[in-house]
Amino acid sequence: MADLTEKVVNLAKRRGFVFPSSEIYGGFRSTYDYGPLGVLLKRNVMDAWWRAMVQERDDIVGLDAAVLMAPKVWEASGHLATFTDPLVDCRNCKERWRADQIGDTCPNCGSHDLTEARPFNLMFKTHVGPVENEGSVAYLRPETAQGIFVNFANVLQTSRKKPPFGIAQQGKSFRNEITPGNFIFRTREFEQMEMEFFVPPDQGQKWFEYWCEERLRWYTDLGIPAESLRLRHHDPEELSHYSAGTADVEFLYPWGWGELEGIANRTDYDLTQHAKFSGERLEYFDQTSGERYVPHVIEPAAGVGRSMMAFLLAAYDEDEVAGEARTVLRLHHRLAPTKVAVLPLSRKDTLTPTAKEVYDLLKVHFMCDYDETQSIGRRYRRQDEAGTPHCVTIDFETLDDKAVTVRDRDTLAQDRVPIERLVEYLRERLSV
């Protein structure tokens, strides 16, 4: 079904979900921009995560740390020394590859004449301030997690939380990937949704198991079929040096299983490292029991682009309506970019004022689209393709009966609904 990837990528470009970055200059090295529908989908994915991780819980608070941080952070975290991928050169065609992805053959020219693999650090280096020298070097963060660890004491003090509690953060991360690819699956600039859950040391395993289940459920709750998801536990030799257990939530992409999210038991590694390098005490002191300890950390770390891609692939469908083929994105209502489309049956002046009134009524409650171009059939198709759950049609009868027709994307059922009940009707049906 590699075909499905092509269909989804084409739809994403054609309908303005995703554009190649700097396209008028020929694009720029696997970077992408999110268009009008894409930015809505992306925000909805991020909002759904924030809602599940922060809003609906009393044990997790949010944070938004800077992308640029003191270089010492990356020394302490181990990224400067070990955040590398094995790089090989093909001596024949001069292409460079990630050794663990290609075996002993160059995918470009088929040559076996490859150099020995050497570690390549994935962090983007830059300079801060007007002087470019060793002292001004800084790095774009390759993960959001470290911004959380260095703020552990600040959050602990100001939020009055005690372990077990978590700090959640969403934001851009940057990795100079050797071979980006598969559309928005692997890019050099991407968005992460990460949460560090701080627990008493003896509760690490319990919470690791809890978060594996919880995070898997988030994807199925948002409409990804359970059979397209799996939890893959890492073998001991695959574990990062700091990890006491890691599992990936994987999605069955058309090209095979791929990671959506990693859940790791990072033990007390990060807080201990930052305490050592900064000289600050990063621990929890329980005033009632007099107990003092460095919390262990469970981290669910997800990627926005990867899950958007999974949501799009899982939602893509083709069926037939009245003998005509249609493409439909069966996105979960919460993720659908536009919730309601307002469509006057014709462009006649007689309908426009009422249609605009209906649009004005709805737009304060839901993300809406207003479209009066082309035939009603074509406009339905356009909304189906964008995943819009409901279309509201204003026809000539509306002027008399003050009611509109509401069409459901999935069942295609059409209901006649009085305008005065419309907001309530849509709210009941849209699980947002």
Ligand code: ATP
């Ligand atoms: P991979 O093995 O695919 O390179 P990783 O194990 O290095 O990923 P983590 O460091 O665990 O990834 O990052 C957490 C999440 O961030 C990943 O599960 C993924 O969703 C996302 N992510 C990581 N690197 C990228 C990237 N280059 N492009 C898009 N998303 C990414």
